[in-house]
Amino acid sequence: MSSVICQLSVSLDGFVAGRDQSLEEPLGVDGERLHDWAFAGDAGPTRDADIAARHGEGVGAYIMGRNMFGPPDRESDPSWRGWWGEDPPYHVPVFVITHHPREPVPMEGGTVFHFVTDGIESALVQAREAAGSENVQISGGASTAQQYLKAGLVDELYLHVAPIVLGGGERLWDGLEGIRFEPYEVVPSPAVTHIRYRVLR
């Protein structure tokens, strides 16, 4: 059966992006370091590179918050086509949760950005339909992940825990008290610790 998986890179102190996110630094100060592990494979095959390469495996649709598509003043600007270049690393439909209606934006390589203005449950219904028998992946940011976790709509939280302390930024864990997790797969490396948690109901 298909699952809803929330996959995030997170610092030891629980931030999925650093302080002062901007057009120049969409992940905030030092936020890019959260994702260093995914590019370490440029230097040759590693377990991390293998995990990074399998990022979209079995994923039939993505959901993301509007900040992952664009900065607040650009998201409804027709010339803005996302942070991700002309061939974004998704290759399937991506549902962006926003307050600004916009026609779908087809990109190269199969990615199509769809804009959902009627809430997280509607976005999930649409993503599930687009994904068919494949999984739906929630890619962040923190607020979007929190909303889905609080609503009990996530089956699995897949974390890449980077061994850095950011000290500020977008915190993942706010408001998630009482949710129980069960780690069921752990893959270590010197760069990051990959942990899959079942979200218990």
Add this chain to the structure above:
Amino acid sequence: MSSVICQLSVSLDGFVAGRDQSLEEPLGVDGERLHDWAFAGDAGPTRDADIAARHGEGVGAYIMGRNMFGPPDRESDPSWRGWWGEDPPYHVPVFVITHHPREPVPMEGGTVFHFVTDGIESALVQAREAAGSENVQISGGASTAQQYLKAGLVDELYLHVAPIVLGGGERLWDGLEGIRFEPYEVVPSPAVTHIRYRVLR
């Protein structure tokens, strides 16, 4: 060579104790759940029980903050002999960092509480001397761990990451920005993820 190891159980959101610590709940609300993994072995042998049983292996002396010895209004009361009963689970000298001088308190089983009033470096010198060729373990709380980490005096951070979200309490990661860690041993279980980090200089 002997090492300085900081060993802590921590929640997903980075707390080593819950909200509202008190005489009745020294670990705060839900804080005891951080340590559930260590007692799971009561039901039979597990990897967690094995790790818990090896807690003091190779440790020749402990260092702890005063809250780990007693509540603020009791620590210099001669009738207060710690939270840990007459035979505390240390069995070697324990150096308590405090502002209140007090004669050493010998307990059953080899534990002796020593009270250090001239700072963390002095406590470490005394603990190293007591430990000889064995390791010194810093057992918390958060503030004591932070002070040693910030001072560059810790070789290893050994975390037991409990899959719970406390939402408040004593946070480990405050003020530790810029310190680099390297995970070098990870032992998974459904109850907790044990991660040993080298603290890089």
